[in-house]
Amino acid sequence: MKKKFAVMAIAGAALCMAAMPACAAEDLITVGYAQVGHESDWRTANTQNYQDVFSEEAGYSLDLVDCDNDNAAQLEAVRTFINKEMDYIIIAPIQSAGWDTVLQEAQDAGIPVIIADREIEADASLYDAWVGTNTKNEGITAGNWLAEYLGDKDANILVIEGSVGASATIGRTDGFNEVAKDHENWKILDSQSGDFTQAGGQEVMESFIKSYEGQFNVVICQNDNEAYGAMDAMDAAGITYGVDGDVTLISFDATHDGLQYTLDGKINCDVECNPIQAETVKGVIEKMQAGEEYEETTLVEDQAFVAPGITSEYATTMTDEVLAGRAY
Numbered sequence: 001m002k003k004k005f006a007v008m009a010i011a012g013a014a015l016c017m018a019a020m021p022a023c024a025a026e027d028l029i030t031v032g033y034a035q036v037g038h039e040s041d042w043r044t045a046n047t048q049n050y051q052d053v054f055s056e057e058a059g060y061s062l063d064l065v066d067c068d069n070d071n072a073a074q075l076e077a078v079r080t081f082i083n084k085e086m087d088y089i090i091i092a093p094i095q096s097a098g099w100d101t102v103l104q105e106a107q108d109a110g111i112p113v114i115i116a117d118r119e120i121e122a123d124a125s126l127y128d129a130w131v132g133t134n135t136k137n138e139g140i141t142a143g144n145w146l147a148e149y150l151g152d153k154d155a156n157i158l159v160i161e162g163s164v165g166a167s168a169t170i171g172r173t174d175g176f177n178e179v180a181k182d183h184e185n186w187k188i189l190d191s192q193s194g195d196f197t198q199a200g201g202q203e204v205m206e207s208f209i210k211s212y213e214g215q216f217n218v219v220i221c222q223n224d225n226e227a228y229g230a231m232d233a234m235d236a237a238g239i240t241y242g243v244d245g246d247v248t249l250i251s252f253d254a255t256h257d258g259l260q261y262t263l264d265g266k267i268n269c270d271v272e273c274n275p276i277q278a279e280t281v282k283g284v285i286e287k288m289q290a291g292e293e294y295e296e297t298t299l300v301e302d303q304a305f306v307a308p309g310i311t312s313e314y315a316t317t318m319t320d321e322v323l324a325g326r327a328y
């Protein structure tokens with residue numbers, strides 16, 4: 001669905017965009033981005049993408065706040081943007097819940113809000129647009145690929161989830177569980193948060209190994225950094241994983257290093273979550289600036305990748321060429 005945004009007192013900025021490249025500071029469109037933090041390689045790539053796209057040369061003044069995965073800090077960042085009377089606010093929500101009050105404050109201040117990357121549990125009338133990935137589909141893809149890969153074999157599964165309350169965690173968990181419930185010979189032994197970090201992934205995997213050594217044959221990490229930590233823990237315990245190992249390893253994100261491990265056969269399947277979203281968000285803002293109709297919801301497409309030697313209807317088999325094309 002599309003709607004029209006009424007451009008108010010930012011006409012100077014609109015002119016500046018049309019007359020690029022030289023914009024006076026007061027003509028730049030001010031954008032506040034309440035970023036989740038710096039917990040993962042994915043997040044670093046997403047931050048860099050925003051800094052590249054929302055440049056002064058492009059007519060923007062970007063105020064990007066790294067909220068360090070702290071929900072209270074993120075609400076505070078948004079309130080600061082409102083107080084500064086930014087032209088636009090972008091939020092990558094740490095938590096999916098708890099947004100109604102601050103979104104109402106932004107709306108009362110007449111500042112358009114774009115929710116990016118993750119989803120929120122709030123009425124769509126409280127924000128103007130959403131740009132992100134379908135994390136439930138990512139979880140379903142992981143499940144479908146595992147079913148295809150294992151055939152009739154039993155699966156004893158350990159899950160290292162992302163941050164508690166994040167829509168990326170909720171979506172991937174729900175999506176995978178939806179497939180898992182149709183497989184009587186799949187058992188999810190345990191599922192714990194690794195907070196989307198390498199240290200978190202390693203810590204959870206070490207504790208899983210203490211509790212379940214010899215009992216599991218599938219590990220699912222809900223992002224690449226957790227997978228790196230889990231690999232370190234399995235290496236230390238002498239547990240083999242990947243295409244030649246005892247444990248099938250699934251990851252999410254498909255960042256450069258994750259795909260390198262997939263090419264090397266250490267990660268069996270890496271389901272993409274595309275961090276390159278800023279250009280799409282900028283496109284929405286440009287339409288709002290021009291008073292044109294814009295997409296309220298834009299899905300950034302994902303795909304999945306599998307190690308050499310695996311062919312799948314759900315994923316692309318990794319090659320050197322695929323890796324060479326992955327910039328982040």
Ligand code: AHR
Binds near residue numbers: 039040223224273
């Ligand atoms: O919301 C996207 C998720 O957040 C990515 O999977 C993860 O790496 C990041 O921290």
